[in-house]
Amino acid sequence: MNVETMMNVQADYIVSQAKAGKRVDGRKLDEFRKIEIEKNLIPNAEGSCRVRMGKTDIIAGIKMSVGTPFSDKPNEGILISNAELAPMAAARFEPGRPSEDAVETARVIDRGIRESKAMDTEKLCIEKGEKVWIVNVDVQVMNHDGNLIDAGALGAAIALANAKIPAYDPETETIDIKNRKEKLPVKLKPIAVTIHKIGGKLVLDPTLEEEDVADVRLTVTTSDSGNVCALQKSGQGSFTAEEIEEAIAMSVARGKELRKLVE
């Protein structure tokens, strides 16, 4: 049997299992893998968090710098999010410019933080129209075994919640990262939960091989109130309105659990 045949056999098996309400690793359809969290592991970052979901492994890091605000928001700090699908993390990732997937991952994570208004950007203004804090959220993928958006968004939320603003001297325009005191003004915990459709069933936290056979997925980001603050459908397939309703309910329920991990 060649490799391609083997892969097809495995793909068919995953789909047939899902149809019967089962998964190849024995989990329930809506069951997450074990999550391990490690906070503030990068000394040079203002906040950082490593998240492991099964074999998926990401590090989110916050770096802050001072820059000029956008002219339409002269008294608000700036949030910039980025995801690095590093070639180290999977044989399929290639070096070079960010791929479509990397850009989508970063933008979905960004939208959750931005639209939930988790961060009080007005408190990040140093001098109106002149100087504001720029908050860079970087998600570095160490090992890809599916569900990168959920892992990345969780890591970003925890890193933000633990970040401290470095000291800034307006005279010399220098930042002293050795002197971090004030906490970053983050008051909410946006949580992304991505629902995949495999064999017509809605599945949470897929592994990479499950993700590969999914027809379509929907990322639902919820805020502390249980309201939805971002949606992103991705993949060739489609959802019915009922499925979307169910997916949102799954995200709200699962979001409540995951939010307990953000401190």
Added chain:
Amino acid sequence: MKREDGRKADEMRSTTMTVGVIPNANGSAMVKMGNTVAVAAVYGPREMHPKHKQISDRANLNTIYAMVPFSCTDRIRPGYSRRSQEICKVTRQALESAVFLEDFPKAAIDVYINIISANAGTRAAGINAASLALADAGIPMRDLVASIAAGKIGDEYVLDLAGKEEEETFCDLPLAYMPKSKKITLLQMDGDLSPQDVKKVMELAIKGCEQLYKMQKEALKKRWIK
């Protein structure tokens, strides 16, 4: 002499090595030297793309060194910089002579090195990790490659510069070494040093490499001998 972090002149930072940290890779390792943390992952031997870059009688060893955006005091923009390109090149050439590349004509062996936390000596930590990752991937090698920097502060020769020491020193000399054949595979230096001093600093770095070499072997045994 008292160093910034209380070490003796010929003492390296507390160093830990873990082999097998990236499940998707064929081989991988993490090396922590103080606050500098390097992760290396090896994919291959696999088909070399683009095909016109295949070499008919040996494998291509591709080393890609990158600092992650939040690893430094200032955020690092992703993508290649002139500095990272140079480090890619010297890292590749530090490792090439240790690997039996001729065993895999036309193939590619991709070595990805990510610095997730930086505090001086990142290329040395990267080479230590890459060498372990290659061995972990089961790629035939003549020897492991160990690497460390040394320099001179005041009248003293110091091993494994860290923190502010890189600025204070008269010289910074990173070196990579294959202890079994006693061959130096990476040597760089910047500073101002007499030829006698260069010799002394090199000797110190080689001693450091021999220590690291022992740790590398231990780390591999820990991963593979049950």
